Structures are given as C-alpha cells and as structure tokens.
Amino acid sequence: MANSAQAKKRARQNTVLRLHNMAQRSAYRTAVKKVRKAIEAGDKGAAQAALQANMSVMDSLADKRIVHKNKASRQKSRLSAAIKAMA
Secondary structure, three states, rough: OOOOOHHHHHHHHHHHHHHHHHHHHHHHHHHHHHHHHHHOOOHHHHHHHHHHHHHHHHHHHHOOOOOHHHHHHHHHHHHHHHHHHHO
16 A cells, blocks of 8 residues: 555556556557458458558557567568468
C-alpha cells in the first residue's frame, strides 16, 4: 500500500497509464487482425492496402515502446511475406 503522497500519486498515474497502454495494445492487435482477415479473404490488393494503412499504427506503437520494436518488425515482415505469397 502506498504510504507517501508521492507513492499515492504514482499509483493513480500508473492506473491511468495502464488503461491507456491496454487500449493502444488492443488497437495494435486489431490492426494486425484486419490485415490477416484481408489475406484470408484472398484479395491481394485489399491486403496490401490494409497493410499500408495499419503499418503506421504498428510503427508508432513500437516507437512508444508499447509493443517491442522487434515484434512489430517481425509481424510486418510475416504479413508482407504472406501477401507476396498470395500470387
């Protein structure tokens, strides 16, 4: 339990930051799912457009360290490889 005023404030801030980060991580996962759904639909053009639209979301969250940069890079690479394999 927080005893000092500083520790109580940090606890309040951490709660808010945690909720914000959870929402950001959820948006990241949704972006990945949108691209995967376009790939499974079989439309290469739509899949490429979805990847381009959601790549900025993935990059920005990696820059903010909400998602590790290597994870974002790996997922972008695998999604683009899956799109290229559609032909």
